[in-house]
Amino acid sequence: MSALSPALIEALYDRFGDRFSTSQPLREQHGRGESHHIAAIPDAIVFAENTEDVAETVRLCAAEGVPVVAFGAGTSLEGHLSAVRGGVSIDLSRMSQIVRISAEDLDCTVEAGVTREQLNAHLRDMGLFFPIDPGANASIGGMASTRASGTNAVRYGTMRENVLSLTVVLPSGQIIRTGGRARKSSAGYDLTRLFVGSEGTLGIITEVTLRLYGIPETTSAALCSFENVEQAVAAAIAVVQLGIPVARMELMDRGLIEAVNAYSNLSLKIEDTLAFEFHGSPASVQEQVEMVAGIVGDNGGKDFEWANTPEERNRLWKARHNAFYAVVSQRANAKGWSSDVCVPVSQLSACILDTRELLRSCSVPAAILGHVGDGNYHVVFAVDPTSQAELDEVAAINKKMVEYAISVDGTSTGEHGVGTGKIKYLRQEHGDAVDLMAVIKNAIDPKGIMNPGKILPNDVSPAV
Structure with missing residues (x-):
């Protein structure tokens, strides 16, 4: 784990005052999501209030090669928030402004810390809503970072289809905007889609422009x-x-x-x-x-x-x-392990039946649920995080589920993201394309400071 230098601590404190913290409880809170993954706590927290706060934090950390990890609502399920190499967690929850809404154009721009429930409460009186609904009251920035979807995806699509443009802080601290509000464009590379789903490994999303929809009659x-x-x-x-x-x-x-x-x-x-x-x-x-x-x-x-x-x-x-919490509540002191795969709809029945067979001999509480309209399903396990035998048992079931899905041209994760939990399957799913992903990562983040240890396998990740 990296330790912050006295000079960096002083610079962050001078810039942010009481919005900079090295408190142990805060660090522990920012080192984990909601699942079974072991916490890896950052060395410090910065509470950002605007894009420039994020950019300045990244600039200061980049100068010393210190990792940065973005934190939103803390609802991730695949270890995205763990500071596996220490560094600074940038908490975006105070960036909660709805910047603008255009009812005529059916779009809006929000800061990354705005949650989906907050946005929809604001839109309701205008007869509008934002349909992407992963279940948790996740932040919009986090949903864009993990390419989230949810229960409405069968009709309205995922974050990939509903993000028009982004404001992003790059690993150098430079601020860019990835597109405009036009519904289509042929100008240049599609940088918006590059950053949607990148899980904070290429830059930190600070504003998101979204498609909106009329509330159904x-x-x-x-x-x-x-x-x-x-x-x-x-x-x-x-x-x-x-x-x-x-x-x-x-x-x-x-x-x-x-x-x-x-x-x-x-x-x-x-x-x-x-x-x-x-x-x-x-x-x-x-x-x-x-x-x-x-x-x-x-x-x-x-x-x-x-x-x-x-x-x-x-x-x-x-x-x-609340399905995740319902399964976990079946035993005291349990943690949730939620795995999701997505397959072509024609393969869905065979995959779910195979998973059902795997669960027949499972010793821990488990349940199947899913957005079956788009081939995405989940299994939630309630595990004892202190029992290595249980963790090994569930890991073996998870491995078989994922490998079956990949074998029928599916994916290891339909919406949770890779984080740390699905890294081992990335090359199995994408083959040599993983090397191109590494080229992109290294080009944008040569020091490897942006949420290191996520998505890319260790053999292609840049050294810090």
Whole structure:
């Protein structure tokens, strides 16, 4: 771990005053996300309030080759926040200004620390919303950095499709903007897509320009239960293949339903379940519902249970978003291990059934859930972080899941990101393209100070 020099500590304190801290509790808080990954704490914290604060911190750290790690809401699941080589954690949570909104153009610009719930609360009275919903109340900057998606991705896409441009602080401290507000451009390299999903390894995102959408005229949600997960997945695949524009289509296996009932005080049928949400005009929603009901019935689904009022829908989706915590709460002092893979929809049934078999002999609580409309599913495990046997067991299951997904042209992570947790699979998935990624990393960050130890395997990462 790197130790900050007295000169750097003095320079940061002179610049930021009480917004610079070496407090042990704060450092521990900033060295981990929400999952089982072991914390690696930074040497200091800087609380940035604007882009220039971030740039100045990076300039001071770059001069001494000190690593910097961006911190948003702390909700990451794959070890993105761990300061594996020490350095300075730049906390962006105070950068919470909504810079501008254009209802006419259906876009907005926000600082990186704005959370998705904060943004949607601000937009509601304008009849607008931002649909990307990873579940956690994540920061927009963090969502862009990990290329997040979530329950609405089947209709509205992911952060990749919904980010128009970025303001980024490069490893030198230089500030750039990666694009404009035009909906398309052929001018130059697509730098926005380069930084979206780069997990802070190429630069720190400080502002994000986003696409917005009108709040649907009609919204309806329903649950449908099945006797087995094969039927549920078959129904989901049929909905996708017929091009029905459902807004949400979520799989929750019976183990998850049982955990969610206990955690959220619900009484859902303990069966493999699909949850749907439909957006549009009254006529289009009715058409979607009728088509989906027919497909569900053909695949053994039972009667829909409707959640039509806002309160009922919010309760349903809050319970789904709390799935991670519901599984973890099944045992005392557990930590969550959440793995996600994404495969072509045609391969989804085989992959989930293979995972189901892997879980039959698993000794720890586990559940399957997923955004099955786009081939992305998750397994959440509740592990004892002090038990190496449990960690090894879950790691072996995770490895088989990932390798199966890659073998059918899928990916090791559909939305959580690589962080430290999926590094070992990057070359298996991308082959020699990993070497090109390293060239890009080395060109932009030759000192290797931007969130080192993430995404790229050690054999191609630049030395510090």
